[in-house]
Amino acid sequence: MLSLRNLSKRFGGVVAVDRVNLDVAPGEVHALIGPNGAGKTTLVSQISGSLSSDEGRISFQGHDVTKSKPYERVRLGLARSHQITSIFRRFSVLDNLALAVQARSGSSFSFWRPVAAERALFDEARGLAARVGLAEKVEAVASTLAHGEQRALEVGLTLATLPRLVLLDEPMAGMGPEESQRMIALIGRIRAGVTVLLVEHDMDAVFRLADRITVLVNGRVIASGKPEAIRADPQVRRAYLGDVLAA
């Protein structure tokens, strides 16, 4: 579904992502793990198109998207969430989601007809709110939501684009245990319809959700495979998991 070939990104002299090869298969939850500064977010940004790549190729569903604009990738079905919550904070939950639905349903170069009259947009937004557990909060202004709810809203925004693959960049970041459990359940639900590339530090979540895991250290893939194999891999334990599992 998604395949990266020899993908690199340099910032000045620093190689953040170093000739990465990665394949995400349709329907799987593929986790991308690694220590801080390993290049995970950089890699996600290259895939989503918010960062350009210095070398290598990205193909998505048979399209070469290496040079595509971010919005073109979204239209092909590639959507992302951000490590630092990125939502429309001053809009209501419903307006947030309706705006995301609007982005893929018809032209938004429409200057005359009031959006408020477009029932279909808001009906769909309500459905999405329910899907991410925010049915009770549709009228709330996004900035007033609890942290976990804001993260859920962001997942809702990515789902609104009707993606085939979602890139979730640390969806549990900053969450308490209870909120994390809710997010794990949410990802468990959405995976039925969409492939997931999950960047996460929460190993409990990773091992519960992932079908396959890729480990990134210093911009390089040091291992990729089934969770059991990754857990047992001596190199991975030395570079990353040893610390995390011990802690």
Place this chain on the structure above:
Amino acid sequence: MKKLVAVAVLVCLFPLAMQAIDQGFYISFATRILIYAMAAASLNLVLGYGGMVSFGHAAFFGAGAYIVGILAVEGITSVWIVWPAAIAVAALAALVIGAISLRTRGVYFIMITLAFAQMTYYIFVSMKAYGGDDGLPLPARSTPGFGVSLSNDFVWYYLVLALLAAVLYLLHRLVHARFGRVIEAIRENETRATAIGYPVYRYKLVCFVISGAIAGLAGALIANQTSYVGPALLHWVQSGTLMVMVILGGVGRFWGGPVGAAVLLSLEELFSGSPLLGPFALHWQLPVGAILLAVVLFAPRGIAGAFAKKPQ
């Protein structure tokens, strides 16, 4: 809605009242407010709704005015040619300036729009055939045909009022339509707007061009209003004045531009002309500045924002 009707009745009756008490000057003054209301509303579209802090709106305002002046020198005065030409040239200028400036953000955007406006200023100053430094007096107001003359201040007031109403209606539709929602979303969070699939650059550019076109129409009207176009219309101080109007009235509030224009010009009139301050009237900027400061400190959402019921 009640407030709107009250204001509408007031502005419609104003010239009649002024004529009744023999204060014709104030009809012309009110027309000036209406024109600046249009210009400020156009700036508020990019600045308030789109979050693009354009410090070069005088370029479009002034270009619209100069087109009227230049065409008048060439003997073309028909409203039906001159005003569309002013709008078209301002829109074109906005397209070129926007296409380049919108590749930058934040302070860089402010500076680059300012730089373009100053370039436009010097272009017009250097055109000796069209007045250069001295500007251009217009022999008469543009001519609408059909035996109507705009030289009557009464007729002129109502025409400007009708145009302002039309522009505001158009803007009202626009900001509540899909396009307006996208523009506001981009202002709120450009990264997110991109990530849900909007080509944000295109939306910003279209917004910038619409705003420039409206500023161009306002410019064409101000040229007719004063029967004179001069480089001061293009000067960065003019851009600053429009920005002050928007801030005073309320950034991103629908009535922000018109309210700001009315308040600022009224204050200016009150303090500069005034028996109120006696010899200190020369320094009218001082009290106006103090009031502006007070608004920014105590009503950060602007005057229109302070009177609105809902926060936005």
